[in-house]
Amino acid sequence: MTTPSLDKILLVEDDPDIQLIAVMTLEELGGFSVEACSLGQEAIDRAATAAPDLILLDVMMPGMDGPTTLEHLRRIPEVADVPVVFLTARSQPHEIAEYMEKGAVGVIRKPFDPAELCGEIERIWTRCHG
Amino acid sequence: MAEGADSRHRKLEAIRRRFAEGIEARVDEIESAVVGLTEARSAAAVVEVLDGLINSVHRLAGSGGSFGFPLVSHVASSFETLLRDIGKGKDILSGDERERVLASLAALRAAAGVAPEHQEPSSQFRPGRQ
Numbered sequence: 001m002t003t004p005s006l007d008k009i010l011l012v013e014d015d016p017d018i019q020l021i022a023v024m025t026l027e028e029l030g031g032f033s034v035e036a037c038s039l040g041q042e043a044i045d046r047a048a049t050a051a052p053d054l055i056l057l058d059v060m061m062p063g064m065d066g067p068t069t070l071e072h073l074r075r076i077p078e079v080a081d082v083p084v085v086f087l088t089a090r091s092q093p094h095e096i097a098e099y100m101e102k103g104a105v106g107v108i109r110k111p112f113d114p115a116e117l118c119g120e121i122e123r124i125w126t127r128c129h130g
Numbered sequence: 131m132a133e134g135a136d137s138r139h140r141k142l143e144a145i146r147r148r149f150a151e152g153i154e155a156r157v158d159e160i161e162s163a164v165v166g167l168t169e170a171r172s173a174a175a176v177v178e179v180l181d182g183l184i185n186s187v188h189r190l191a192g193s194g195g196s197f198g199f200p201l202v203s204h205v206a207s208s209f210e211t212l213l214r215d216i217g218k219g220k221d222i223l224s225g226d227e228r229e230r231v232l233a234s235l236a237a238l239r240a241a242a243g244v245a246p247e248h249q250e251p252s253s254q255f256r257p258g259r260q
Binding site for chain 1: 138141142145148149152185188189191192193194195196197200203207210
């Protein structure tokens with residue numbers, strides 16, 4: 001079975017610097033199409049029309065955090081089954097286990113190496129379709 | 131192809147430069163919050179300042195390394211852990227806690243002043259252990 005193509009990523013990240021470097025890296029190094037949101041509610045409002053293949057979701061955000069945003073995204077039919085990868089600086093083993101229990105298919109630790117970000121996402125994508 | 135790689139490199143360097151230029155201001159903001167925290171005379175005042183301070187330090191922990199400042203991320207991460215532990219007490223800071231917070235701030239400011247080429251995390255930077 002071939003792995004489906006990963007083309008579009010919905011990035012949900014409130015830190016403008018991290019959002020900027022992530023978008024640049026994903027688009028220019030990875031060749032992905034990226035739609036960026038700064039808040040969980042914004043992601044919920046745009047998810048259906050964004051139609052991403054994968055969602056890269058920050059954990060700590062003002063207002064609605066990442067796990068809560070994920071719960072809401074799972075109720076939107078268009079993205080209910082879209083793989084979600086958490087992006088977080090809180091990455092102790094027990095915290096990662098919690099994120100996976102909440103339904104993430106992977107966790108990328110911050111700070112991430114821009115040169116490695118696309119490779120990490122592609123490895124997670126391949127693994128979750130394997 | 132070479133032009134594309136050069137263009138990406140220049141963009142990445144521009145983003146990193148922008149981050150580096152703003153890092154002192156971020157530490158200044160953290161310092162202002164630390165002053166508020168160490169001078170707080172009620173549990174309510176501590177809670178009010180601590181949430182914002184943790185958020186600011188957390189953001190630095192999660193971003194520094196992506197922009198060529200891994201030492202900043204390392205120090206900020208330890209500082210964040212200290213602040214979260216203090217937050218569990220929900221009380222005004224003890225003398226020891228005050229000293230550890232101030233030492234962490236000093237370590238963070240020192241780390242932010244280290245040039246990117248010397249930014250490897252080192253055991254010499256141990257917030258709260260001086």
